[in-house]
Amino acid sequence: MKADENGRTGFFITGTGTGVGKTLVSALMTLAFDGDYWKPLQTGLAEDVGDTADVAALTGLPPERCHAPLYQFDALLSPWSAARRTGAHVDLTRISLPATKRPLVIEGAGGLMVPLNAGQLMIDLIAICQLPVILVVGTGLGSINHALLSLEALRRRKLPIAGIVMNGTPHADDAELILHFGGALPCAAIPHLPDLTEETLRTQAARLREIFSARQDTETTRP
Template sequence: MTARIAASFGAVAADYDRHAGLQRVVARRLAERITGLYRAAAPRPATLRILEIGAGTGLLTEALAPRLAGLGVSVHWTVTDLAPAMLERIGTRLRTLPGAFDRRRLDAADPRAIAALDGRFDLVCGSLVWQWLPDRAATLAALAARLAPGGRIALTTLLDGSLADWRAAWGAGLPDWPETGTLQAEWPGPGGVWEAADIAVAHEGARAFLRDLRGIGAAIGNARPDPARLRAAMRRLDAATGGDVGYRIGTGLWRRPPRPGVFVTGTDTGIGKTLVSAILARALGASYFKPIQTGLADEAGDTPTVAELAGVAVHPPVIALAAPLSPQDAARAEGITLDPAALRLPPGDGPLVVEGAGGLMVPIDGQTLMIDLIERFGLPVVLVARSTLGTINHTLLSLEALRRRGIAVAGVVLSGPPDVANRRAIETWGRVRVLAEIPRLDRVDANAVAEWGFTP
């Protein structure tokens, strides 16, 4: 199969770009999404090492390279493809792009070939290559092993529902593309997400559609379709859509955490983040870190509480404020100017549970929200939400905000009386696991924390 795919794409390399309208649109969209992730990063990386799989003639490279250069990021690319003719074709394009480039033939379906690559990568990307791989989970595991701590995977693929009009006109014989649920289960760790979007591509009739399909090395449905059947299918497509077709495109994002652990945040204040943090720290054998603590005028703070409940090592807060307000307002009350850039993960590579202050949109200063800190730290998020009325809206909005930033979500913990309907709605619409449902406890002590042990 590998040799057949390489031959198919190699045969059309010289004229590929003229027929690759969908591929160009999808590459541009993926480039914009990747650029947005690094634009929002604080601090922004000065250099990146990128591995691109299935580069083809370089449409993604062409879209992404100038965007990253515009952010002031210096990039060293390893650009790969299975077909030697595609690699030869891409060389012309690379000469006009910013960055340093190495070209290499790579079979992305072979985990051993991926393992043999040199060094670690900050980003692994590929546009409309994922649907060609026979064992996606094995390839993902191999690619994840090549990532540097905090590195990202960003991919696009055709999804189930693509070319529905042509499928109706032609009948059986088209590939069975994956569904997002299938892809979601293949990530090498918690928190990856697949998003779906519909893209319509216009053609001047069915004949032009089929010409473009052949021009990118794709099959119509059979290696040698029956001419009479093909003409009949073309007439049906022309009658139904005039030759226009629709694709369902999946965009997959996953990030390797910089170290083992999670970031615990909530949909509200007083929702039970500290209890969940203590449970997770004990269950994971992790140390605990609350970088920003407010409200010290009224209580000792969450750090000594977790130390007592979980019996784990704790790191002192970097910012400690007296007023029970948002960090921005508490600092203003004390006449202090906060520096979010000073907030960093404590040294070490052991598991770590980080607890935020308040929810995602709590301001740290005039320019930084808690979600910005979560994104910078790069740990998967455990979102604590109440179980009662209103939680569906608050939880889904929080999940949407996290995923728009490409932040991994390890799961949700519901706090309060168990509610089957709310749990089902959050899992279904939020595409997330509910890790635990913790009712109001009669006692909160070390024994209770041990009894409620769970992990993402």
């Protein structure tokens, strides 16, 4: 895994939307690369324990390796909407990546264009973090359109793309078509996993490590 200019390694896990499997992929990538996990912005705590607790449970990592969010909100809304309900403000100048010598797996909230405040989106946070992006694509109708729009947005900002993870029961030729129109990228497929056993998680993590370790450099633009 190639380090950035500050010696950091890791991935930023984003998705084509909410509910596509970013947290599962984040847990698997954390296991795959023996990394730390961080979700800077968490909403929806009134309805769930939160993704940090979920990743800790899936990976078995101690609390010091599942870093606490910088912002946490109860409402299951975009960070900007959730923050406004409490009178808070999401300030991206406060973003400082957790100190760790391990690869850092950062999980975003929602998709690339989720509002964080009045002038910034999730893609702006990705630009600040400067880690290669893994795009999680939920399978099913609409996945091709959502994936290609997301890839176009990342390339327009010249953000490094590490690859794609198709998560869920395969739907027709979606992965083939996304790669045909979206460019040759490392692509992994995670099937529907009804039982998240330790063996299942370790097996899937090993597959992701093989796929995303093979390519040392990431792309930022297409010819």
